Structure formats: C-alpha cells, structure tokens
Amino acid sequence: MPDKVLMKGNEAIGEAAIHAGCQCFFGYPITPQTEVAAYMSRRMPKIGRVFLQAESEIAAINMVYGAAGSGVRAMTSSSSPGISLKQEGISYIAGAELPCVIVNIVRGGPGLGGIQPAQSDYFQATKGGGHGDYRLVVLAPSSVQEMVDLVQDAFDIADKYRNPVMVMGDGMLGQMMEPVEFKERKPAQLPSKDEWKADGLKGRKEHHVINSLYLKPEELENQNLKMQKKYAKIKNNEVRYEMYNCEKDVDFVLVAYGTISRICKNAIKLLAEEGINVGLIRPITLWPFPEKAFEEVIDKTKYGFMSVELSCGQMVEDVKLASNGRKPVYFYGRTGGMVPSPNEIADAVKRNIGGAK
Amino acid sequence: MEVIFQRTKGLLDVPTHYCPGCTHGIIHRLVGETLEELNVIDKTVGVAPVGCSVLAYNYFACDMFEAAHGRAPAVATGIKRSHPDSVVFTYQGDGDLAAIGTAEIVHAATRGENITTIFVNNCIYGMTGGQMAPTTLPGQVTETTPYGRDVKQAGYPIRVSEMLSTLSGAAYVERVSVDSVPNILKAKKAIKKAFELQLQGAGFTMIEVLSICPTNWGLSPLEALKWLRDNMIPYYPLGVKKDITAGEAK
C-alpha cells in the first residue's frame, strides 16, 4: 500500500484488522457499518483468511466465540441494534476470558432509532450491556487514523488480558473519508494461547474446555474475583486520554469523545476569540474511564466541567463521579442523529458559565 | 478370552450426572467410540449445548466448548472455519436446536458447514424440569402443557430432520433411535457415517437420535423405551432423510 491513503472509516477498520492479523471476520449488514463487512468480504478471501456473513448478529458473535476460543484473532462489527443482539455472546466471551474485537459504529436509538451518528451506547458499552460482572475495554477513536491505530491496539489489548475489546465509533466516523497511514508497529509482547486454546488435543494430555459455567458458588466467586483482579490491572495500565488546551488555568473544561470532540475543539477556538479559556478532556478509553485526567485540571477549572455528547447524557454520570462533587458538572447534547455546530457548543458553554460569572 | 467390549477412550473415565437410564449416556458413548475408531480424538473439538448435556464438556476426551443456548452451530462454524483440518461436532437437545437455535442450525446446514450435529430428541425440556419442547407430541403432558399439548394453542411439533433435508448444503441427515440394542447398533453406524462424511468434506451432517427422558416423562427407564417406540417413532420415522452419496439429487 502507498504511504498515505484516503480511506472511508469503515473500510479503514477492516484494513487495520487485517494488519493486526485478524484471521476471521464474522459480520452482518446494518447501516452505518455495512462497509466493514463488504470490505472484509473482498479482502479476506484474497489473503487466505476467513470472511463469513452470518445469519444474524447473534450468530456472528458466537462465531467469534468459536474462533477466539480456538486461538485465532477474530472480529465482528455492527451498529447499536446489532450490538444489543450480541450482548449475550459478549458476556459469554468475557466469562470464558477470550480475546476478541467488537466494533460498534453507533447510530441513533433506542429501538430501530435512526441511521445517523450517535453516542447513546455509552452505558451499554461501559456499564454492562450483557449480564454479569464483566467489563469491556472500550476504545473511542475520533478520526479515521485513530480508528486504524486503535483497532490494531484492540487486538493486542484483547490478547494481553484475554478479554473482549470494543472499538466504539459512530456513523460519522464510519462514513467519512480521511487520509490514513498504516505505520510499522513493534510486535507486542503477548502471552501464548497454547495453555488454554481449544483447537484439538494434538498430543496434549489434558483436554481444554472453553467455558463460563461454574455451578458451585465458591468456584464462580473465585472466577469473578480472578476477573476483577484483571480489570484492576487494566485500570492501572491501559487508561488513555488526550488533554487539549489544559496547560494553563482554564475557565471551563469540556469532556467529549469521538466525533463531537473534534467539534468541541473548534468551539474552544471560537471561545478563545472571546477571551473565554476552555480546555477539553478527550477520553480515548471509555472503560477504563480516565479519572486521573480530571485530577490534572480539578483545581484549575474555574467553573467546572461540561460533558458534550451525542446523546441525552450518559458519560456525564462518569464525569460527575470523577469530579466527585468538587466542581459543578454540566451537560450539553444533541440526540437522534443531530450533530451540533461549534457555535451551539460555544453558546452552551457561555450559558452555563454566564450565570456563574 | 479377549476383551470384545470396553469403555472407549473417546470418553473420559468419569461418572456422569445423567439420570439412571438416560440415553445421553448411550449417545455420548457412540460418539466417543466413533472418534476413537476414526482416530480423530486428537483433532476433534466438540461444542456442548445448554440443557441436560451442558456438562458434556466434562465427559468427552477431546477439546470442548460450552456454547450459549442454541448457538452451538455458530460456535462450531467459528472453530471449523479457522481450523478446517479439525473435526468439529455439536451435541444439542431439542430446545437448544429446535427452539432458540433454529436459525443457527438451518444456516449451518444451508451453508454446508462441514460439521456434524448430534441432535438428541426426547420430546421435552429435561434440564429445566420437563416443559414443552418444539418436539413435544400432540396431547403429550408436560409442565407447560399440563392438559396435554393442544395443537390449536401450542402448534405442532417440528420434524427437524425432514426440514433440514430440504437444504442443498445438508449432505447427510438420518434419524435413529437408541431404544433397543439393534437400533443402537444402527445409530452407531449412522453417527460413524456422519463423521466419515465430515472427514471427506462432504458438507453438513446431522444425526437425530430419538431418546428418552424417564424422569420428566414420569416413567421407569424400561417403560420410557416402550413409550418412545409406541409414540415417538410413528411421529418421527427412522431412516435416512438426505444422503448426497446416494446419487439422488434431492
């Protein structure tokens, strides 16, 4: 491939997975991510890897479970309603401690909703979605290049911790075209899968079982505590975020991820022209949530934080938790697929701090 | 004297949790023997269902997966597509395969997925205490059809083997029974043929095995075998429903 290519977000996701050594892709058409499956259907057979359009999103996530449990890198992608269908499968994958990558190109909800971009699956991704005490590592890119980088990171993180990882974009990121580079990456140091993968005994004495059923409460408690230790490790090691314009004192700090974080950056430039100094915390991992980013600015921010989301307010709850009552937390959002302009966000900032000023 | 019948290496030497007389034990043994005789234990991966045989992963000697309810054919697809040289089978009951898993089994069959499904049909949901299954017979009393299955309210049972035999991807579909020693021998032949066809890459193979559930039918194991013969075989006729090696275009 040439050094920099113009690629559509959804297709870049597919190509990034290929670069990461994704052996199997199982998908299903749903707007606005269908191009991921279409791209993989063209590319995977040409390089001797597996593409299958499953009969449903449920079947697709279970195919991922099978492939992942047999030791190969596997990925599926879908959009909100399809991700709802996958929740049982995701819980099983997490419970069996299998690595895999799930891409959610979020659209408006609830129900059939709309096909325009949204961020209303934040709760589903970070607080559960599926049943039981598990967590998904959730990565939120804000550009096609970042999507390429984070998809490749996702496979490494998944293998490192034996956990499913979600890359959460939105309809805009999936559909837009931006220049991307597939940079050389140092291969990650990852544990071997030989100790647990179930791909046939092949001379091994003990059979391997991929399973999440523990009928004895003592055993299930132990399994859960083991997983919680893993999540504590992930919280310590894998938090990612960007601080924008937070070096000096700020009047206000926006908190936003994905597409809308870019619009926030433009709003910040507009506000600077009016002498209002606003910073931005851009979470890149939504789980683990970057609480430490808030420590960097909690004393600096005069009027507190405003969570800006393409939803009715989901991440704002985590912003409140991170702020822990120390500074006020506001919210601005549009929903249903509506995307605010930089001016709208700037006006919302002024409204919120105007009263306090 | 030489040993002419002993426990197969295809099964781990452990006691099972199945009820006395439960035919899961016979069927497990037939699959285990098949894997041993075909010398494929080492490269086989099996997928267990949700149901009484959820713990099948503790009984087979090969690598095993536990799957979500009904999803075993999709899990098997993921395994087989990433390891085409492996032998992959699913082992499913009537709720797993014919209720929640209807889409998965139909699509695995129509894709000609090169896996073997062992479908254990005992006309009832065993593990959860004896509720109606998609295969429960008209008039049959279960926990959720306490007055007998009324087809006007609860619909008709599904003949899965006949249904799947209409699909071009299905290479071999046969219904057998384990109610008698001669039928057990025929069942073993059918299961072995299904796995042999998988080894030849023929496509999707399924053996539906009529089985008993003495506990939830409220019968002794011996009475249950008779109930199977008298009631199930007439509704679910034994025999080959699809065989691409037979030369007919079906």
Added chain:
Amino acid sequence: MARATFREERCKGCGLCISVCPKKIIEFSEKLNVKGYHPAAVKEEKMKECIGCASCARICPDVVITVEK
C-alpha cells in the same frame, strides 16, 4: 465361554441391561453401592451362561460393563 464385568460404583440401577440380556442372567444386587443404587450384577454361578453378546454393555448408559469372550 464369556464374561461380563460390572463396575458396581458407576451403576445407577436403571435396569436396562437386565431387560436386554437374552440369557436373563443379570439381576439387581442385594447390596447398595456408594451412590445408593442396587448395582446390576451377574451371579458367578450364572456367568457360564453368558454368551458374550454384549447387549448389556451396549445399552448401558454409564458404560459400566466390560465384556470378554
């Protein structure tokens, strides 16, 4: 000359082997095994009638029986 050997501790007393033995030499034992079942068994004096057909072994759901001939 044939012999059917029963693993008493695995037998669940289902009775299927008894029903299929063509020589009718299998019966429930008087004793109880560790699970509380009366295991199936062939009295030693009846063993000479065993024809080694292995019907009992083939219908046993718990693979309790080994047959020699």
